[in-house]
Amino acid sequence: xxxLGNICRSPLGEGILREKIKKTKVEITIDSAGTANYxxxxxxxxxxxxxxxxxxxxxxxxxxxxxxxEDYDNFDLIFVMDSSNYSDVISLARNNEDVRKxxxxxxxxxxxxxxxxxxxxxxxxxxxENVFTILNNACEIIADSLNKSK
Ligand code: 4NP
Numbered sequence: 001x002x003x004l005g006n007i008c009r010s011p012l013g014e015g016i017l018r019e020k021i022k023k024t025k026v027e028i029t030i031d032s033a034g035t036a037n038y039x040x041x042x043x044x045x046x047x048x049x050x051x052x053x054x055x056x057x058x059x060x061x062x063x064x065x066x067x068x069x070e071d072y073d074n075f076d077l078i079f080v081m082d083s084s085n086y087s088d089v090i091s092l093a094r095n096n097e098d099v100r101k102x103x104x105x106x107x108x109x110x111x112x113x114x115x116x117x118x119x120x121x122x123x124x125x126x127x128x129e130n131v132f133t134i135l136n137n138a139c140e141i142i143a144d145s146l147n148k149s150k
Contacts, residue, residue: 001105002089003081006034006064008128009117010081011044013105013135015052015059020143026150031075033067035088040064045121051128055136072098079105079142082116106134108141 001013010032018030034040042064043049052059069092071078078101080086086104093099106115117134120127 001030001032001079001081002035002067002085003032003117004034004036004085004119005039005045005121006032006066007039007042007045008048008121009119009131009135010034011059011062011064012048012052012057012131013079013081013139014062015057016055016132016135017139017142019057020139021146024143024147024150026143026146028146029075032062033065033071035067035085037066040066047120047125047128051125051132055132067092069094072101076101078102079108079138081105082119083114105138105142108145109138 001010001017003010014030014032021028021030044059044062049060067089072093078089080089080102083104086102089102090099104114106117107113117131118127120131
């Protein structure tokens with residue numbers, strides 16, 4: 001899961017997907033990263049932690065890191081939150097195999113629409129709940145497809 005800062009959207013996506021995968025027999029590594037270096041080493045934004053906790057998901061111990069080219073070697077699927085994350089991640093791709101790993105996460109819900117998960121960082125509490133609803137829906141679809149392809 002990749003966003004800009006790795007403190008709002010992608011750590012929430014990581015936490016939600018982990019909870020959903022826990023309920024299956026699928027064994028995968030789930031992680032998140034940011035394209036920017038602003039928040040490296042920081043825990044998720046307080047508002048994201050609180051929002052996730054409201055839904056019984058604890059992401060308080062996660063720490064932000066920056067996406068790097070090695071992530072292409074370590075992961076099979078790379079879900080980005082918005083079109084600018086997409087360009088930033090694709091700019092590090094070394095070949096077509098890398099490019100094929102990258103998907104706009106909402107294309108799993110609305111195929112080929114290239115919709116972005118809105119960045120809640122500069123907004124109010126409602127923005128965080130909105131992101132939760134959006135990512136919860138997308139992660140349900142992702143978890144189902146991983147479970148079926150097992
Ligand atoms: P995220 O949100 O990409 O969902 O983690 C943001 C976090 C921090 C900033 C922007 C977006 N920032 O400009 O510091």
